[in-house]
Amino acid sequence: MKKVYLIGYMGSGKSAIGRRLSYALKMPYYDMDREIERKMGMKIPEIFETFGEEYFRTLETEFLLNFRDEWCIISTGGGTPMRKENREILRATGLVLFLNAPFHEIWRRIRTDRNRPIVQRSTREELQKLYAERKKVYRRTAHISVNTEGRSLRQATEYAARQVRRLKGKQPN
Numbered sequence: 001m002k003k004v005y006l007i008g009y010m011g012s013g014k015s016a017i018g019r020r021l022s023y024a025l026k027m028p029y030y031d032m033d034r035e036i037e038r039k040m041g042m043k044i045p046e047i048f049e050t051f052g053e054e055y056f057r058t059l060e061t062e063f064l065l066n067f068r069d070e071w072c073i074i075s076t077g078g079g080t081p082m083r084k085e086n087r088e089i090l091r092a093t094g095l096v097l098f099l100n101a102p103f104h105e106i107w108r109r110i111r112t113d114r115n116r117p118i119v120q121r122s123t124r125e126e127l128q129k130l131y132a133e134r135k136k137v138y139r140r141t142a143h144i145s146v147n148t149e150g151r152s153l154r155q156a157t158e159y160a161a162r163q164v165r166r167l168k169g170k171q172p173n
């Protein structure tokens with residue numbers, strides 16, 4: 001096991017907690033969305049607009065396949081675990097943490113965001129339906145769930161850090 005992956009819905013705190021977890025565990029940090037933006041020289045909404053969602057999904061898989069083999073924390077995008085191939089890579093190369101939060105909290109965090117094309121194009125009802133569908137996949141992809149409901153970023157990070165320290169030694173690879 002080399003990597004610690006954070007998975008979960010948009011707004012579950014993958015990027016915010018990932019960055020803090022990297023300080024807590026003294027491991028380098030990468031955000032898949034930022035890495036893809038850097039590689040393409042384009043922002044996520046622009047990539048969706050120009051090439052379409054499927055192309056973005058392929059960029060995510062390419063990132064997972066090619067990213068360097070080092071100890072690090074990686075925040076995935078909310079859609080990353082929806083591809084079977086991605087799920088297999090995540091579980092085979094790292095410890096997978098699902099950041100769980102109720103939809104009403106998530107909605108409060110993402111409703112005004114302009115950088116998430118899926119939020120831009122969807123109604124609240126559509127986002128809630130997608131949340132319910134994806135949640136099942138997040139649960140079965142993850143090694144552990146981290147409940148962030150009612151927890152500050154600091155508290156959620158501390159809890160996640162404890163889980164990683166506890167489980168890191170138990171991984172076979």
Ligand SMILES: Nc1ncnc2c1ncn2[C@@H]1O[C@H](COP(=O)(O)OP(=O)(O)O)[C@@H](O)[C@H]1O
Pocket residue numbers: 008009010011012013014015016017075078109148151152153156
């Ligand atoms: N547990 C939390 N408590 C308070 N704010 C949070 C919490 N988790 C996330 N946020 C805030 O919600 C917003 C979205 O979080 P972000 O880390 O970008 O989510 P993700 O990367 O999972 O889409 C950010 O402004 C972040 O600071």
Ligand SMILES: O=C(O)C1=C[C@@H](OP(=O)(O)O)[C@@H](O)[C@H](O)C1
Pocket residue numbers: 008009010011014015033044076077078079080115116117118
């Ligand atoms: O849920 C999704 O399909 C997406 C989530 C985003 O990342 P965050 O989960 O960090 O918002 C980003 O990858 C893209 O906008 C698509």
Ligand SMILES: [Mg+2]
Pocket residue numbers: 014015016033075076077
């Ligand atoms: Mg993010």
